[in-house]
Amino acid sequence: MARNTRSSDWGFPRWRGYGSAFEAAPVRLCDRAGCDQKGDCPAPKSPNNPDRWYFCQQHAAEYNQGWNYFEGLDKEEAERREAEERGEASGFRQAAWAEWGGSGDGTRSRDELRALETLGLDPDADFDAVKKAWRSKAKEVHPDVRPGDKAAAEQFQKLQVSYEVLRAAEERREWKG
Numbered sequence: 085m086a087r088n089t090r091s092s093d094w095g096f097p098r099w100r101g102y103g104s105a106f107e108a109a110p111v112r113l114c115d116r117a118g119c120d121q122k123g124d125c126p127a128p129k130s131p132n133n134p135d136r137w138y139f140c141q142q143h144a145a146e147y148n149q150g151w152n153y154f155e156g157l158d159k160e161e162a163e164r165r166e167a168e169e170r171g172e173a174s175g176f177r178q179a180a181w182a183e184w185g186g187s188g189d190g191t192r193s194r195d196e197l198r199a200l201e202t203l204g205l206d207p208d209a210d211f212d213a214v215k216k217a218w219r220s221k222a223k224e225v226h227p228d229v230r231p232g233d234k235a236a237a238e239q240f241q242k243l244q245v246s247y248e249v250l251r252a253a254e255e256r257r258e259w260k261g
Contacts, residue, residue, distance in 0.1 A: 112124070112138050114138065114139050114140040114143055115137045115138050115139060115143075116139055116140070116143040119139075119140060119143060121140035121142070121143075122140060123138035123139055123140055124138065124140070125138065125139050125140065125141055125143075125144035126138055127139055127144055127147050127148065127151075128151075153165075154166070192207060192253070193253070195249050196249060196250060196253050198246075199245070199246035199247070199249040199250050200214070200246075200250070202242055202243065202246040203217040203218060203221065203243065203246055203247075203250075204217060204221070205217055211250065211251075211254045214247065214250050214251075214254075218243060218246070218247045221239075221243050222240060222243050222244070222247075225237075225239045225240045225243070226240055227240060
């Protein structure tokens with residue numbers, strides 16, 4: 085009796101990955117009730133406890149927003165831990181001079197943040213707010229409304245450039261996602 089020893093790997097390129105298996109890989113779900121997303125963000129259940137919750141990114145952010153790391157510690161212990169944490173995170177403080185640690189959530193470029201500042205908006209403003217602010221400010225300084233006013237014309241040009249920067253960034257985001 086001859087056994088079938090043929091493989092589905094017929095040379096190069098390999099038809100399956102190295103070490104691949106036919107079984108489904110186990111996936112841990114988010115520990116938040118009712119959530120069916122992948123739970124790959126560990127979060128402590130309580131201070132000084134090795135037990136962890138595993139949340140999806142959205143619920144981990146929600147959980148960490150209300151987390152107080154120093155809760156239940158006396159003043160000296162809290163100060164000691166804060167000093168340790170600051171020492172370990174000193175690289176982030178050093179990078180602040182280059183505006184890497186600036187405002188916003190990290191999804192906007194420096195040019196976009198400057199454009200939002202020109203329009204008088206927060207770094208997390210959505211594009212509808214950008215349109216609204218641009219229209220209201222542009223109406224005030226438009227060259228047809230204020231003919232011959234060089235300062236108004238310069239301000240109008242700044243508003244136009246700011247809007248174009250933000251519009252192009254919004255189009256790139258829509259195209260990517």
